[in-house]
Amino acid sequence: MKPITEITPNEAAGVRFVLMDIDDTITRDGKLLASSYEALWKLKEAGLIVIPVTGRPAGWCDMIAREWPVDGVVGENGALVFWEEQDGLSDKAPGLSGGESGRRRTLKAEYHPNAVRNDHPVLKKIRERALAEIPLLRDARDQSYRLFDIALDFAEEEPVLPLRAAERVREIALEEGAMAKISSIHVNIWMGKYDKLSMSEHFLSNHFGWKSGEGDREVVFAGDSPNDEPMFARFPLSCGVANVRKYGDLIRHKPAFAASKESGEGFAEIVKTLLEKRLIK
Numbered sequence: 001m002k003p004i005t006e007i008t009p010n011e012a013a014g015v016r017f018v019l020m021d022i023d024d025t026i027t028r029d030g031k032l033l034a035s036s037y038e039a040l041w042k043l044k045e046a047g048l049i050v051i052p053v054t055g056r057p058a059g060w061c062d063m064i065a066r067e068w069p070v071d072g073v074v075g076e077n078g079a080l081v082f083w084e085e086q087d088g089l090s091d092k093a094p095g096l097s098g099g100e101s102g103r104r105r106t107l108k109a110e111y112h113p114n115a116v117r118n119d120h121p122v123l124k125k126i127r128e129r130a131l132a133e134i135p136l137l138r139d140a141r142d143q144s145y146r147l148f149d150i151a152l153d154f155a156e157e158e159p160v161l162p163l164r165a166a167e168r169v170r171e172i173a174l175e176e177g178a179m180a181k182i183s184s185i186h187v188n189i190w191m192g193k194y195d196k197l198s199m200s201e202h203f204l205s206n207h208f209g210w211k212s213g214e215g216d217r218e219v220v221f222a223g224d225s226p227n228d229e230p231m232f233a234r235f236p237l238s239c240g241v242a243n244v245r246k247y248g249d250l251i252r253h254k255p256a257f258a259a260s261k262e263s264g265e266g267f268a269e270i271v272k273t274l275l276e277k278r279l280i281k
Helices: 009-013 034-045 058-067 121-133 163-175 196-208 226-234 242-250 263-278
Strands: 017-020 049-052 073-075 080-090 103-111 149-153 179-182 186-190 219-223
Touching: 009 263, 017 196, 017 263, 034 049, 034 263, 049 073, 049 196, 058 073, 058 080, 058 103, 073 196, 080 196, 121 149, 121 163, 121 186, 163 179, 163 186, 163 242, 179 226, 196 226, 219 226, 219 263, 226 242, 242 263
Parallel strands: 017 049, 017 219
Antiparallel strands: 073 080, 080 103, 149 186, 179 186
């Protein structure tokens, strides 16, 4: 991984899309930092397409698509994508005085054709096996807002379990025929062949005219953990925040660039560098 400062002005100038993980990429200790949220606004104001790509649940993605300065959000590790569209109608109530208050925006959603609802019996069996075998493992607190996966928490809430516990959960899921990815806080487990990358490519292509191959270097992806590996491997200008290094050999395809800072501060560093390099003629 090269320092993010080594991205060239030509590379930065060619970027149209900035995609990013959420947990421990733009957050720190579970909180969205002012610096990373400001970085999202700066990307948006620079005219770039901004898309979080996360393992977080549908319920969170609904809020993010509506309230953050983003052009869409891929959630549940690729099971779904939410975005807003303008419907062309004023949101000002008829008969009220006052100026134009803008255009109504409607939330849209698309689900991966291979996504399977998370009441599948195989997922129930995996959950029971993992909770029985690994003391102090627990359901993620956001599980009730999920549609397609189950999330088992090893590091979001206390006590924080060793990474080996997460690896064992993943092993159990694979033994039972499910898909599983380790994030910085959860092990996400689902049925169906998809991941963050497949839905991201679909959304970029169908909604923004992105073309695979010739457009690969138009995309910057920022992430921090093993469930981001498909994105790191796919996009030549992928970036890691500094805490990506703690996963060592769990990530075989590492990002091309890395920030010197961790988590949200690292994301802000990536954005600052990208935007500064775009101004160099």
